[in-house]
Amino acid sequence: xxxxxRIAVAAxxxxxxxxxxxxxxxxxxxxxxxxxxxxxxxxLDPTAGAPAAIDEVVYSNLFEGxxxxxxxxxxxxxxxxxxxxxxxxxxxxxxxxxxxxxxxGTDFDASDVKFSFDRARAEESTNAQKGLxxxxxxxxxxxxxxxxxxxxxxxxxxxxxxxxxxxxxxxxESAEGNKAKPIGTxxxxxxxxxxxxxxxxxxxxxxWGDKVSLEKATFRFISDPAAxxxxxxxGDVDAFANFPAPESIPQLKADPRFxxxxxxxxGETILTTNNTKPPxxxxxxxxxxxxxxxxxxxxxxxxxxxxxxxGTHFAPHHPAYVNxxxxxxxxxxxxxxxxxxxxxxxxxxxTLKLPPPxxxxxxxxxxxxQLRKIGIELEIIPVEWGVWVPEVxxxxxxxLTIVSHTEPQDIGIYGKEGYYFNYTSDAFNDVMAKxxxxxxxxxxxxxxxxxxxxxxxxxxxxxxxxxxKAGVWNAKINGLWENSPIQAxxxxxxxxxx
Amino acid sequence: MTLVLTRKLLWAIVTLIVxxxxxxxxxxxxxxxxxxVMLGINATDEAVEALRRSLGLNRPPLERYLSxxxxxxxxxFGKSYTYSVPVWELFIDxxxxxxxxxxxxxxxxxxxxxPVGVYAAAxxxxxxxxxxMAISQLGIAVPNFWLALLLVYVMAIWxxxxxxxxxxxxEAGVLNGLQSLLLPAIALGLPQAAILSRVTRSALLxxxxxxxxxxxxxxGLSRRATLWKHALRNSMIPVVTIIGLQFAxxxxxxxxxxxxxxxxxxxxxxxxxxxxxDLIVVESxxxxxxxxxxxxNLLVDLAYFWIDPRLRRRGAR
Numbered sequence: 001x002x003x004x005x006r007i008a009v010a011a012x013x014x015x016x017x018x019x020x021x022x023x024x025x026x027x028x029x030x031x032x033x034x035x036x037x038x039x040x041x042x043x044l045d046p047t048a049g050a051p052a053a054i055d056e057v058v059y060s061n062l063f064e065g066x067x068x069x070x071x072x073x074x075x076x077x078x079x080x081x082x083x084x085x086x087x088x089x090x091x092x093x094x095x096x097x098x099x100x101x102x103x104x105g106t107d108f109d110a111s112d113v114k115f116s117f118d119r120a121r122a123e124e125s126t127n128a129q130k131g132l133x134x135x136x137x138x139x140x141x142x143x144x145x146x147x148x149x150x151x152x153x154x155x156x157x158x159x160x161x162x163x164x165x166x167x168x169x170x171x172x173e174s175a176e177g178n179k180a181k182p183i184g185t186x187x188x189x190x191x192x193x194x195x196x197x198x199x200x201x202x203x204x205x206x207x208w209g210d211k212v213s214l215e216k217a218t219f220r221f222i223s224d225p226a227a228x229x230x231x232x233x234x235g236d237v238d239a240f241a242n243f244p245a246p247e248s249i250p251q252l253k254a255d256p257r258f259x260x261x262x263x264x265x266x267g268e269t270i271l272t273t274n275n276t277k278p279p280x281x282x283x284x285x286x287x288x289x290x291x292x293x294x295x296x297x298x299x300x301x302x303x304x305x306x307x308x309x310x311g312t313h314f315a316p317h318h319p320a321y322v323n324x325x326x327x328x329x330x331x332x333x334x335x336x337x338x339x340x341x342x343x344x345x346x347x348x349x350x351t352l353k354l355p356p357p358x359x360x361x362x363x364x365x366x367x368x369x370q371l372r373k374i375g376i377e378l379e380i381i382p383v384e385w386g387v388w389v390p391e392v393x394x395x396x397x398x399x400l401t402i403v404s405h406t407e408p409q410d411i412g413i414y415g416k417e418g419y420y421f422n423y424t425s426d427a428f429n430d431v432m433a434k435x436x437x438x439x440x441x442x443x444x445x446x447x448x449x450x451x452x453x454x455x456x457x458x459x460x461x462x463x464x465x466x467x468x469k470a471g472v473w474n475a476k477i478n479g480l481w482e483n484s485p486i487q488a489x490x491x492x493x494x495x496x497x498x
Numbered sequence: 499m500t501l502v503l504t505r506k507l508l509w510a511i512v513t514l515i516v517x518x519x520x521x522x523x524x525x526x527x528x529x530x531x532x533x534x535v536m537l538g539i540n541a542t543d544e545a546v547e548a549l550r551r552s553l554g555l556n557r558p559p560l561e562r563y564l565s566x567x568x569x570x571x572x573x574x575f576g577k578s579y580t581y582s583v584p585v586w587e588l589f590i591d592x593x594x595x596x597x598x599x600x601x602x603x604x605x606x607x608x609x610x611x612x613p614v615g616v617y618a619a620a621x622x623x624x625x626x627x628x629x630x631m632a633i634s635q636l637g638i639a640v641p642n643f644w645l646a647l648l649l650v651y652v653m654a655i656w657x658x659x660x661x662x663x664x665x666x667x668x669e670a671g672v673l674n675g676l677q678s679l680l681l682p683a684i685a686l687g688l689p690q691a692a693i694l695s696r697v698t699r700s701a702l703l704x705x706x707x708x709x710x711x712x713x714x715x716x717x718g719l720s721r722r723a724t725l726w727k728h729a730l731r732n733s734m735i736p737v738v739t740i741i742g743l744q745f746a747x748x749x750x751x752x753x754x755x756x757x758x759x760x761x762x763x764x765x766x767x768x769x770x771x772x773x774x775x776d777l778i779v780v781e782s783x784x785x786x787x788x789x790x791x792x793x794x795n796l797l798v799d800l801a802y803f804w805i806d807p808r809l810r811r812r813g814a815r
Contacts, residue, residue, distance in 0.1 A: 042580035050538025128537045194667045196762025224757040234654040234662035386530020
């Protein structure tokens with residue numbers, strides 16, 4: 001045997017021996033799931049940080065709130081079995097589930113609820129959504145299984161707000177350690193965290209409700225779109241709830257091993273406009289922009305066709321959504337006329353500050369080209385989030401920017417004083433005040449619709465599209481969410497067929 | 499030799515101090531408030547202020563610099579803002595991936611490059627030499643991330659021999675760990691091998707042109723013996739220099755490969771920390787890397803002494 005051939009044989013043998021470990025797991029019906037995520041959570045305490053990645057690992061899986069949000073955005077009972085609301089809509093009495101234990105074996109009762117909410121609204125609280133708790137006047141533990149919460153004024157969204165990840169119930173014994181070793185009440189408990197690589201959750205056999213069918217769930221962090229594709233193709237990852245490479249979706253769709261589900265998120269992607277800065281303080285200018293935007297071209301060009309056009313600041317999958325897409329049809333002549341009426345017959349120059357996501361960077365280029373057609377010259381300024389927040393969001397130093405507002409049901413920001421797009425409307429504020437004191441759901445929806453019409457009429461921002469969620473998973477997996485009404489990867493109903 | 503070493507050590511300390519000032523100032527100038535980035539855009543000002551206080555960010559810069567530096571002197575590298583664990587722990591977690599990866603790819607690089615380079619030099623001008631030079635030119639031109647994608651496609655997706663990426667942790671067994679480092683190590687090592695083989699060849703060729711080689715041949719030493727006994731050792735200085743540079747690069751500059759294979763290495767940690775404005779992590783890890791590179795350079799210098807005894811005598815003067 002020549003020397004060369006001996007080397008070749010040795011090389012073949014080593015490569016043949018290596019994969020043995022992998023092959024043996026494929027036969028029986030699987031009880032574990034590996035889910036890919038783009039970003040790694042910095043820590044695992046949803047009550048002490050904003051990153052969506054935290055909720056995407058722990059929400060409903062590891063931690064639970066009094067209420068929980070279902071796959072369609074509906075409010076479901078969580079740790080509170082049921083609740084009564086007083087006539088004036090200010091007092092909520094929650095009846096808690098009995099026999100619930102935290103993962104460390106301690107009991108869950110009314111005192112944990114009071115502790116959690118008092119902690120979230122305390123002065124030294126670092127809860128990223130502290131505003132959710134600002135309306136609470138008083139929390140009273142009636143008995144171990146009953147909590148009475150009094151609000152300063154009626155707030156129809158209170159039950160929904162309690163379903164946020166920032167409002168989950170934690171125990172005083174373990175709250176401080178939740179960042180590294182989270183202790184909740186959910187159907188999964190914390191297993192292991194290989195920093196930079198993955199988080200394991202394991203089934204909680206002492207769970208109060210129906211046991212989940214997965215014994216183990218692994219969240220793997222893969223930020224590179226090409227790597228995400230190869231991890232799916234190689235079978236290293238079973239599912240991506242939010243696949244980061246839209247350009248590869250057709251390839252995955254054509255592969256029978258995978259299911260591709262394009263759903264909707266709570267992300268209204270808008271061309272945010274500084275409503276007090278000339279010339280954008282003139283509604284005719286804002287309407288002219290609305291008439292000049294071709295939404296489908298942006299969706300096709302920036303998002304590879306994924307996304308639903310919107311005409312207002314509301315998620316199209318929500319029952320209260322009003323379709324206002326045709327309020328400002330594409331009409332360049334009409335847009336030019338409006339600009340001329342506003343005193344800009346030759347258009348004007350302005351800046352467009354773009355944060356890093358591709359919807360903004362790619363979408364911004366397309367919008368700049370579209371607005372050029374009616375004489376508006378946009379100077380594109382790319383900015384990092386670290387700059388966008390202090391400059392645009394806090395400092396309000398901008399003309400136009402593009403951003404996706406991903407908080408669920410956040411139309412209320414149009415009534416928020418000093419919010420970065422500087423919009424004020426008494427009519428809108430009246431509608432919101434009425435909605436907040438209304439507890440009847442149908443009437444609330446009607447008022448939400450009125451609010452949508454007002455902001456569209458005022459063309460506050462350029463309404464572009466609802467961010468899509470392209471889920472890709474193994475065709476044998478059942479029970480993953482199609483839409484994401486809240487930032488979560490709820491695995492409680494997931495199972496493998498076979 | 500001792501004098502040279504002392505001088506080098508002093509320079510190392512000066513370098514470290516300068517590096518610490520530069521990295522601290524650079525991060526002071528970069529806009530973006532860590533507390534704001536951590537809590538997101540909906541956080542109340544009150545909550546952001548509370549977080550700034552608890553992270554100690556409300557103190558003046560000079561005070562923060564001094565407490566950082568004095569901490570590092572006693573081995574306390576601070577606590578990550580985002581992960582809330584000591585930076586040292588994060589570093590150890592990541593370096594147990596980055597260091598084996600760097601060593602493995604360096605091993606691949608040297609194991610291929612040195613024999614190939616020697617072979618090409620010994621048969622200068624032959625078809626084999628031309629072929630090796632052409633392939634190594636290609637190796638330098640191919641970007642390592644492209645090679646990585648190609649390897650993933652063939653080895654992981656097509657043949658399904660190894661996972662496409664990820665790192666199971668050394669707890670999962672040394673074999674599993676090495677298996678997941680193999681493709682990235684090849685992707686990193688091959689382009690380095692291309693460079694190193696060219697350096698080896700040209701260094702050797704230069705030595706082979708020296709007078710003493712001709713003398714050795716003239717006194718009847720065989721080609722092979724001249725090459726191995728006289729020429730190789732004398733041409734090792736540039737080779738060792740390049741290996742030192744490659745090691746420093748492989749330890750800290752592999753972020754693209756880490757991304758392609760989603761490995762939890764040092765490069766990704768620093769990159770993530772920069773975008774999250776986890777300043778203390780960036781500062782401390784950069785300092786650790788600067789120190790490591792200084793140590794590697796010192797080791798390379800020591801290797802010179804070992805390779806070339808003349809340097810030892812000159813240093814002692």
